[in-house]
Amino acid sequence: MIAKKVQTIIEEGKGISRMFGDAVNMIAELGAENVFNFSIGNPSVEPPEAVKEAIINELNTQKPMALHSYTGSYGYADVRKAIADNENKRFGTNFTANNVVMTVGAAGGLSMIFQILLNPGDEIITFAPYFSEYKCYAIHMDANLVLSGTDENFQPKLDEFEAKINEKTRIVLINSPNNPTGAVYPEETLKKISDIMEKKSAEYGAPIYLVADEPYRYVAYDGVEVPYVTKCCKNAIVANSFSKSLSLPGERLGFVIVPSDIDDYAAIYNACNTINRTMGFVNAPSLIQKAVAKCLDSEVNVEGYKKNRDLLHQGLTDIGYECFKPQGAFYLFMKCPEPVTDDWEFYEMALKHQLVMGPGSGFGGPGYVRISYCVDYNMIERSLPKFKELWDEIQSMK
Numbered sequence: 001m002i003a004k005k006v007q008t009i010i011e012e013g014k015g016i017s018r019m020f021g022d023a024v025n026m027i028a029e030l031g032a033e034n035v036f037n038f039s040i041g042n043p044s045v046e047p048p049e050a051v052k053e054a055i056i057n058e059l060n061t062q063k064p065m066a067l068h069s070y071t072g073s074y075g076y077a078d079v080r081k082a083i084a085d086n087e088n089k090r091f092g093t094n095f096t097a098n099n100v101v102m103t104v105g106a107a108g109g110l111s112m113i114f115q116i117l118l119n120p121g122d123e124i125i126t127f128a129p130y131f132s133e134y135k136c137y138a139i140h141m142d143a144n145l146v147l148s149g150t151d152e153n154f155q156p157k158l159d160e161f162e163a164k165i166n167e168k169t170r171i172v173l174i175n176s177p178n179n180p181t182g183a184v185y186p187e188e189t190l191k192k193i194s195d196i197m198e199k200k201s202a203e204y205g206a207p208i209y210l211v212a213d214e215p216y217r218y219v220a221y222d223g224v225e226v227p228y229v230t231k232c233c234k235n236a237i238v239a240n241s242f243s244k245s246l247s248l249p250g251e252r253l254g255f256v257i258v259p260s261d262i263d264d265y266a267a268i269y270n271a272c273n274t275i276n277r278t279m280g281f282v283n284a285p286s287l288i289q290k291a292v293a294k295c296l297d298s299e300v301n302v303e304g305y306k307k308n309r310d311l312l313h314q315g316l317t318d319i320g321y322e323c324f325k326p327q328g329a330f331y332l333f334m335k336c337p338e339p340v341t342d343d344w345e346f347y348e349m350a351l352k353h354q355l356v357m358g359p360g361s362g363f364g365g366p367g368y369v370r371i372s373y374c375v376d377y378n379m380i381e382r383s384l385p386k387f388k389e390l391w392d393e394i395q396s397m398k
């Protein structure tokens with residue numbers, strides 16, 4: 001018999017599992033070219049050539065056991081230093097290797113930080129719509145995920161946020177650029193969030209940490225600035241990865257930045273060493289740590305995603321759909337058109353037109369669907385007539 005907690009997590013993930021299952025079945029039945037699969041967030045832009053060269057170079061120049069041994073659970077010291085130096089160069093910060101932990105993706109980093117900071121019954125506040133896995137990470141820790149609302153541009157409603165903080169709040173979790181909305185939080189908003197947190201920390205006599213989940217930091221469009229949280233917020237910890245910035249999601253490499261000036265820095269940083277290991281990660285993958293450290297100045301070319309965003313957003317808006325223009329990441333969060341305001345009903349109708357999208361209620365955004373546009377440009381072009389057929393069908397219901 002499986003554990004009750006696991007049953008709850010499986011229950012939480014049912015919607016997403018169903019969507020993936022529907023896509024797989026439909027592809028098996030109709031062929032991939034006849035299914036418009038917008039359900040998955042797998043990068044579609046190739047990794048920079050520098051990554052391949054760095055991997056080959058490491059394999060050709062290092063002794064195998066220098067590349068494939070356990071690294072120590074913080075990760076290689078020279079790699080952590082390279083990452084600290086790169087953050088300092090890019091953002092004017094002042095980190096050292098002792099502010100960096102190599103992790104199994106941003107997801108592994110978040111899980112590690114949650115385990116270090118949370119006691120059962122503690123609360124994590126995040127802004128909805130949100131990345132659905134957060135709920136599962138919280139359940140793993142016997143913590144509660146508390147949702148705080150956003151406005152029509154998916155920016156945090158700060159009054160509501162302030163009202164939701166209480167003596168159990170330990171973490172405020174932000175994700176900008178955001179999955180599933182594509183919103184980016186400006187510096188002014190981050191500063192206000194931090195001010196509120198500081199005020200509430202003082203009121204309740206315990207630190208509240210801002211955890212920034214940032215795998216999409218480098219996927220931003222039109223010159224929009226993605227502020228560096230440790231520079232404008234107190235008690236900020238960053239979880240980042242190379243899953244999107246270098247298109248390496250399967251390599252499972254990320255890092256956490258624990259700045260020296262946060263409350264209880266030493267205790268938290270020391271705990272990372274034990275917890276990263278004892279969660280079963282042991283250490284972040286070794287060869288890719290060494291290789292990525294040699295290409296920290298590289299990034300994927302986001303032009304492809306931007307072209308996709310522009311085509312999709314314009315195409316859907318021209319048809320009549322209501323959708324926020326994403327500022328970053330590679331998802332578009334579209335409102336279900338009246339009178340079909342239930343996102344699962346809309347999902348079912350869309351399936352009949354071979355369109356597979358993510359129902360928004362799984363992301364804390366009922367009445368919307370998430371469209372992942374990390375796909376072939378050509379697929380988006382071919383899908384637009386299908387979106388039009390769907391629109392016409394829905395209009396005829398009025």
Ligand SMILES: Cc1ncc(COP(=O)(O)O)c(C=O)c1O
Pocket residue numbers: 041104105106107108131175178179213215240241242243249253254
């Ligand atoms: C918002 C968000 N956070 C975290 C992750 C996990 O990223 P990683 O592959 O770095 O673990 C994802 C993956 O899609 C994501 O969308």
